[in-house]
Amino acid sequence: MPELRVGARQLQVASQSNLLDALLAGGVAVPYSCRAGSCHACLVRCVAGEPLDRLPEALASDKRAEGWRLACQCQVVGDLDVEPFDPQRDGIAAQVVGLDWPSPQVLRLRLQPARALRYQAGQHLVLWIADNIARPYSLASLPSEDPWLEFHLDCRLPGAFCDAARRLQLGDGLRLGELRGGALHYDADWQARPLWLLAAGTGLAPLYGVLREALRQDHQGAIRLLHVAHEPTEHYLASELRALAAQHANLQVELVTAAQLPAALAELRLVSRQTLALLCGHPETVDGFARRLYMAGLPRSQMFADVFLTRT
Known part of the structure; x- marks a missing residue:
């Protein structure tokens, strides 16, 4: 043996x-x-x-x-x-500089790392809240605009990380693990192409970063963002998204509940074969997004998806 x-x-x-x-x-x-x-x-x-x-x-x-x-x-x-x-030996120190609840179940966490971190919209990072409690979270911030790293934590269900995160206070320390590039990103070559962003729950976090990056680069094509939440109160970035839509004529924002989602997906119509779709959320919802887009005529090669896997 x-x-x-x-x-x-x-x-x-x-x-x-x-x-x-x-x-x-x-x-x-x-x-x-x-x-x-x-x-x-x-x-x-x-x-x-x-x-x-x-x-x-x-x-x-x-x-x-x-x-x-x-x-x-x-x-x-x-x-x-x-x-x-070992987060103490191998990780990067970070300090909590922002804590708030934009909805009853979503904790917005902002961290200031001890040294600058090179990252892009759509990537995710492993956060260590203790030596044996770690979880990956997508970055919602933009390196070109935000002086902090921002994460959106879904705290609907109990879990070691979320339970500990609820007790965080300003000034507390965390450790940062590996930075990874997921499937979600924004490519400057996409500038003239229609862009669909479909998110469920805190799957909105990386797509919010991608959206802001697209607008920062003056994306010329139409952008359609759809966010599905369990309840209307869980559209935790509603005011920020509506403000962006008011500033950018090419951005359309749709906020729907889980009960309204089938009807919203049924109304999706492909207006251009050049459309690109970025999808994020739990696997079942992302699969539903992908099936509907495929039925609408969007090739799988033009879909980019990141799923939030639960612990098994």
Whole structure:
């Protein structure tokens, strides 16, 4: 049986065991969320030995060269010595500079990192609120306009991260983990093309950043943003979106509830084969968006989607 070493711990594990499962079974507190190689909360560094990586493309080549692997995507096939990601050693310090509730269930969190962070609209970042509590969140801020990093936390359901975030105060410290580029972005070559932005819940966060980036670059095509929420009070950026629509004649904003969504999707009509669609939210809603757009005539290659996976 392979030996799995974590610091002073020596664990005997079955060959082909999932690395994350083996670590958790051995009492090693490795945070995780999606188990799909998307959230990157379960980063570990291989000090000696090499696991079988089922999803090597999930990490950038420079991270892999440093020995980092996603525990949820690796199998133990031989003796292995690993170090879990340590937010105090490997992360970036950040301070809470803004806390407010734009809706009853959404916490808007603004952080000031200890050093400047290079990022683009649509990317997401792993936030560490304690040494063993981490979760990825999409950036809603723009590096060219905002002096802080902004995140929108859906706190409808209990969870270790959200429960701890509710207790945050101005001046508190967090640690920042890996910055990742998701499927959502704005390309300057899109400037004349119609742009559809479809978001569910706090899936609006990255699309709000993409929208602002498109407007900052003086996007010339029509932009249609649709936000679906459980209740009208959960359209947490309604005033900001309406203000942008009032300033930009090419921007149309639609705010619908979950009950109104089927009718709103049924009314979508493709006016140009050049249309591009960016979709974000929980998998079921994003799948619904994509199916309706495909039925309306939009090719899959012109859809860009990012889904919020829940912990399994």
